[in-house]
Amino acid sequence: MSSIALVTPSSELLDRLQRTVDTPLLVQLTEALPAHPAELFDRLAGQIPEVLILDAAPPRAQEALALAAQFDEQFPNVTVVLVSDEAVAIGLAAIRAGVRDILHPQAGEAEIRWVLDRACKTSQMRPAGFDPLHQSVGDPQQGRVITVASPKGGVGKTAIATNLGVGLARHEPGSTVLVDLDVQFGDVDSALDLTAEYTLEDAVNSPAAQDPMVLKTFLTRHRSGLYVLPAPVMPAAADGITPEQIVSLLAMLAGEFRNVVIDTAAGISDPTLAAFDISTDLVLVTSMDVPAVRAMRKELATLAALGLSDTTRHLVVNLAEPGGGLTVADVEASLSSAVALTLPRSKVGLAATNQGIPLLESGVRDPLTKELRRLLARVAPQPAHRSPSSAPASPPRPRSPRLFIGKGSRR
Ligand SMILES: Nc1ncnc2c1ncn2[C@@H]1O[C@H](COP(=O)(O)OP(=O)(O)OP(=O)(O)O)[C@@H](O)[C@H]1O
Ligand SMILES: [Mg+2]
Known part of the structure; x- marks a missing residue:
């Protein structure tokens, strides 16, 4: 028996x-x-x-x-x-x-x-x-792993990662998981207005670390159909999470999902290096100021030294606004790299973060939303047709900012 x-x-x-x-x-x-x-x-x-x-x-x-x-x-x-x-x-x-x-x-x-x-x-x-979570996913070994990174903080990594995650999931529910590798101060759950029962810390310290089926039960489903593994509740937990554990976890997720999107902390920390190791695509984000562009130049040099030049790269300039003294051409010249996309600074970007509803979920009409759609199409080209069963739910109504809602409600 x-x-x-x-x-x-x-x-x-x-x-x-x-x-x-x-x-x-x-x-x-x-x-x-x-x-x-x-x-x-x-x-x-x-x-x-x-x-x-x-x-x-x-x-x-x-x-x-x-x-x-x-x-x-x-x-x-x-x-x-x-x-x-x-x-x-x-x-x-x-x-x-x-x-x-x-x-x-x-x-x-x-x-x-x-x-x-x-x-x-x-x-x-x-x-x-x-596997009911992603019955429509084809070859399980073909997972695309997209890491969003930057040497500087506050340049829009989380905003971009959550929009990519939601955009991919709305196209094909169950196809995409978003992992918050900003292990100390990750805020993906807040940016998605999500209360998760389990975090990265739980996933690497439990049977989920050995079994993809169990790992899936540690993910939280966002209303868009995106699966999410948020960062630990307390920063101290980051010390107990090794790069080996992260690589193993990401490899398991890449075997199960068509898309793995990873948000990272500023700089090149161990978790970020672990993510780079397994990534198929890097979305490298800089703002349009001299310190950020200089830091990005060093990051690109580091990637080259690490032998990561082959990974598909998408250089994104965020928070662009006229009159700042730098142009996209200046950025390209300084980095000796073509800018894939320029995202404008927009009030709706900040409001989306405060409301916990990414722009690619709410669909707010704005130049920033339009450019985020272009970024999505570039990073993860999709077939033109969407099946009726994967039609997205109607967008939630914007609500007031959730200033006092934290991670305390988990477990
Ligand atoms: N294009 C934009 N226009 C306006 N606001 C933006 C834009 N992109 C990001 N923001 C806002 O800037 C702030 C920082 O963005 P975000 O948290 O995504 O940056 P980050 O790189 O993840 O920061 P950290 O390194 O601290 O994790 C957020 O309030 C976000 O809403
Ligand atoms: Mg962030």
């Missing part, structure tokens, strides 16, 4: 089921059901069972159904069986939650064996590797 997990507070039920199946059950003897699949995998030390038996005796029925529905959506290869003496009362809800069968708590050995045999067969018949 396949691997079977049981979550129940009843050692009597455990004994009876264990006597019936040939292989040792993965067991959680506990009153509290896990709130979501990641928590269960955590408790099972990263093992993913083929069949999951949830004791749904009152008062746990609703929780068990909610958990079953999450497995149905995120892990359809895991077949869920409930144990309940209220099969009639919960039957319809159970069908809707994708439950395979309901076993009576006093079921005899023959019935238990029959139900579990069928559940195992169901699990084995489902296509291996079926």
